[in-house]
Structures are given as C-alpha cells and as structure tokens.
Amino acid sequence: MVKFLYRLLWFVGLFLLQVLFLNRIHWFGVATPFLYIYFILTLDHNMSRSQLMLWAFFLGLAIDIFSNTFGVHAAACTLTAFIRPSVLRMFFIREEKEIYEPGMRAMGSSVFFYYVLACTLIHHTMVFLLEFFSFSHMGLLLLHIGASTLLTVLLIMIVELVRHNR
Amino acid sequence: MRSLIDFLYKQKHWLLFLLLEGISLVLLFSRNEYQGSIWLTSANTVSGKLFEAEQYVQSFFSLRSDNRALAEQNARLEEKVYRMEQMLDSAQRSMLTEEVTVAYGMQVTPATVVDNSINRTNNYITINKGTDDGIAPNMGVISSNGIVGITYKSSRHYTLVIPILNSMSSISCKVQPGEAFGYLKWEGGDSRVAQLRDVPRYAKVSIGDSIITSGHSSFFPEGLLVGTISRFDPLSDNLSNLIDVKLSTEFAHLRYVFVINNPDTEERQNLLDSIEETK
Numbered sequence: 001m002v003k004f005l006y007r008l009l010w011f012v013g014l015f016l017l018q019v020l021f022l023n024r025i026h027w028f029g030v031a032t033p034f035l036y037i038y039f040i041l042t043l044d045h046n047m048s049r050s051q052l053m054l055w056a057f058f059l060g061l062a063i064d065i066f067s068n069t070f071g072v073h074a075a076a077c078t079l080t081a082f083i084r085p086s087v088l089r090m091f092f093i094r095e096e097k098e099i100y101e102p103g104m105r106a107m108g109s110s111v112f113f114y115y116v117l118a119c120t121l122i123h124h125t126m127v128f129l130l131e132f133f134s135f136s137h138m139g140l141l142l143l144h145i146g147a148s149t150l151l152t153v154l155l156i157m158i159v160e161l162v163r164h165n166r
Numbered sequence: 167m168r169s170l171i172d173f174l175y176k177q178k179h180w181l182l183f184l185l186l187e188g189i190s191l192v193l194l195f196s197r198n199e200y201q202g203s204i205w206l207t208s209a210n211t212v213s214g215k216l217f218e219a220e221q222y223v224q225s226f227f228s229l230r231s232d233n234r235a236l237a238e239q240n241a242r243l244e245e246k247v248y249r250m251e252q253m254l255d256s257a258q259r260s261m262l263t264e265e266v267t268v269a270y271g272m273q274v275t276p277a278t279v280v281d282n283s284i285n286r287t288n289n290y291i292t293i294n295k296g297t298d299d300g301i302a303p304n305m306g307v308i309s310s311n312g313i314v315g316i317t318y319k320s321s322r323h324y325t326l327v328i329p330i331l332n333s334m335s336s337i338s339c340k341v342q343p344g345e346a347f348g349y350l351k352w353e354g355g356d357s358r359v360a361q362l363r364d365v366p367r368y369a370k371v372s373i374g375d376s377i378i379t380s381g382h383s384s385f386f387p388e389g390l391l392v393g394t395i396s397r398f399d400p401l402s403d404n405l406s407n408l409i410d411v412k413l414s415t416e417f418a419h420l421r422y423v424f425v426i427n428n429p430d431t432e433e434r435q436n437l438l439d440s441i442e443e444t445k
Binding site: 019020048049050053054057060061064066070071072074075078079082130 | 186189193194
C-alpha cells in the first residue's frame with residue numbers, strides 16, 4: 001500500500017512537471033524532453049507486462065489530455081511498457097530473486113544508460129511518428145526524435161543521479 | 167475449446183497491448199470527428215482549472231515588469247498629453263493672433279521613489295533617476311494623481327526631490343474656478359493637507375474648489391491638479407485667507423513619479439538673473 005502511494009506520488013509529480021513545465025520547452029524548435037517516461041522505466045522489474053501497460057497507458061492518456069495530443073502518448077507509453085521487459089532482459093540479467101527497481105544502484109550506470117537510451121528512443125520514435133504521421137519530412141522527423149531523445153535521456157540521468165546519490 | 171482459452175490466457179498481455187493501442191489510435195484518428203471528445207482535451211474543466219491556477223501563479227512573477235511597463239506607458243501617454251495640450255494651446259493662440267507659434271515639447275521621465283519621508287517638517291524624496299537620465303535641479307515632479315515637488319540635487323543615478331511636504335517648498339497655484347492666485351506651503355503635521363497662502367480676501371473661494379498649478383513658475387505647466395480645498399476660514403487674519411488644501415497626491419503611498427523637463431526653465435531663470443544683475 002505504501003509502495004502504491006509512493007508510486008502514485010511519482011506519477012502525479014512527473015505528470016505535473018511534464019504538462020506545466022517540460023511541454024513548454026522547444027529547444028531550437030525541435031527538442032522537447034519527455035521526462036515523465038522515467039516513471040515507466042523505473043517500475044519494479046518483476047511487474048507483469050499487463051500491469052506495466054496499464055500504468056503506462058493511463059500516464060500517457062493523462063499527458064495526452066493536458067497537451068491535446070489525443071492518444072499519441074498513450075500509444076507510445078503502452079508500446080514502451082510492452083517491450084520494456086524484453087529490453088531490460090537484453091541489457092541486464094540478474095539471477096537473484098529479489099525485486100529491484102531498474103536504476104543505477106541495481107544495474108550500474110552504463111547498463112542503466114543503455115537501457116534508458118533504448119526505451120527512450122522507442123518511445124520518442126513512436127510519439128513523433130504518430131504526431132507527424134508521414135515520412136515526407138524524414139529529416140525533420142529524425143531531428144525531432146534525435147534531439148528530444150538526447151534531452152530526455154540527459155534529464156533522466158540527472159534525476160537518477162540525484163536520487164542515487166542521496 | 168479449453169486449449170483456446172489456455173492460449174488466450176497465456177497471451178493475455180498481447181491482447182491487452184492490442185486493446186490499449188487500439189484505444190489510443192481510435193482517439194488519435196477520431197479527434198476531428200467527435201465533438202464529444204472535448205473532455206479529452208485541455209478544454210475540460212480539470213485541466214482548465216489547472217492551467218488557470220498556473221497562469222495565476224505565473225502572473226505573480228511578472229508583476230514587477232508589468233508595473234514598470236505600465237509606468238513607462240503612463241509616462242509616454244502623459245508626455246503625449248502635454249504635447250497635445252501645448253499644441254492645442256498654441257493652435258488657439260495662433261488662431262487668436264494669427265501667428266504661428268511653435269509648440270515646445272516637454273520631456274517626461276518616469277522614476278521610482280526609493281526613499282520617502284512624510285512625518286518630518288522637512289521631508290525629502292529620493293528617486294532613482296539622475297543626471298545620466300537627463301534630470302537636473304529645478305524640474306517639476308508629478309505623480310499620476312497630482313504634483314509632488316521640485317528636483318533639488320542630482321547625482322548620476324539619483325535625485326533628491328523637495329516635495330510639497332517641505333518648508334522650503336512654495337508652489338504657485340490658483341483656485342479653480344475663480345482664478346485667484348496663491349502660494350502652496352506646508353507647515354508640518356498632516357501629510358495630506360497643505361495651506362494655500364496669499365489668496366486675496368476679495369477672491370471667492372469655497373470648500374471643494376480645485377487647486378491647480380498656475381503656470382507662473384516654469385516647473386509645472388498650467389493646470390496640473392494639486393488638491394481640493396478642505397477648510398476655509400475667512401477670519402484668520404486681515405489681509406488674506408487661510409485655506410487648507412487636501413493634496414491629491416498620496417505621499418504616504420508614493421511609488422511612481424514623473425519628472426517634467428521644461429526647456430523654458432533655464433531661459434526664464436536667465437532672464438530673471440539678468441534683471442537681478444542690472445538692478
């Protein structure tokens with residue numbers, strides 16, 4: 001129960017940060033950080049796919065409602081949550097049975113970085129693909145995905161560092 | 167059948183995945199079609215309230231700059247009004263005399279009060295504009311409500327102002343209506359009330375009349391509001407009336423002022439000085 005409330009607090013906190021603050025950032029007209037996916041990336045490693053997807057879907061939907069993107073983030077989040085266990089297994093296998101939260105403490109910073117990079121890239125690709133909904137501006141699309149991914153990963157690493165060193 | 171159910175159960179996360187993605191995409195593709203989906207946008211009540219609250223908080227951070235912008239705009243407008251009044255005045259004069267007189271411009275500089283006192287007999291006001299901003303001694307200072315005083319000493323960035331609330335201050339005024347002239351002096355006490363002196367006994371004045379600048383001194387153009395008559399005692403002495411004036415400027419809450427630079431001041435002063443010398 002305490003864990004659930006703690007999780008809900010992160011949910012609301014990241015959601016507010018995203019819609020009130022980060023959505024306003026458009027560096028060089030291309031880069032917008034979507035830090036809120038930090039929530040999806042750090043849910044417990046043993047959480048079932050279905051649970052992951054439900055959390056992610058509702059977070060994405062909430063973001064959609066407040067940024068007028070109609071399901072773009074819900075779709076991207078669901079996808080990210082769906083493939084998260086596979087990505088996690090790809091980078092990191094731990095034999096112990098104990099539950100852990102993906103992060104620097106459990107995985108080490110470089111492994112965590114690759115994991116975050118892969119998930120962020122998938123999420124952002126989905127977001128911008130759905131937003132552009134065409135390949136006719138391929139260069140611009142790639143620029144948006146690349147620049148935003150960099151910014152998001154940077155922010156996630158900073159947040160994780162701050163939490164980790166506490 | 168049983169094996170089918172088993173299969174579906176095993177693949178349940180796939181089904182959930184497809185369901186959630188399906189919902190998302192339906193939302194995405196129907197955004198233009200449903201008017202009813204307005205609750206899914208930031209136009210719904212909850213998000214509306216949230217963004218409203220955010221705007222409210224944000225507006226506090228810009229209060230200072232908003233204020234400054236307004237003060238500057240005010241100064242620009244006042245300058246415009248003076249220019250126009252001057253032009254109107256000169257237009258009327260030229261119509262009368264059939265001469266074209268060139269309207270002189272008055273420069274108005276906005277300033278903020280950084281120090282102010284009201285409870286001494288000789289009060290001073292410090293404003294945050296100085297010689298670098300074109301302020302010099304002997305310029306009129308007004309607020310949006312009425313006149314404030316006259317500049318006294320200027321450093322590069324600050325200027326000391328002698329307000330009405332100073333025994334050195336003496337400002338030529340007239341009563342409206344009636345056009346009777348007098349001098350505005352202050353003798354300590356209430357910061358909201360000053361006295362009008364030397365108004366001849368035969369002048370008709372009554373409580374509630376406006377006091378405006380006379381234009382006799384070059385510090386202030388004619389017609390700026392000074393205050394209204396709040397007490398009038400015809401029996402005070404033999405030669406002139408004692409008139410209390412409720413000042414229109416609130417010195418206790420003075421924040422933004424404007425300095426008037428009348429280019430004629432120097433010329434008039436030189437003229438007076440030359441008369442003094444020939445005496």
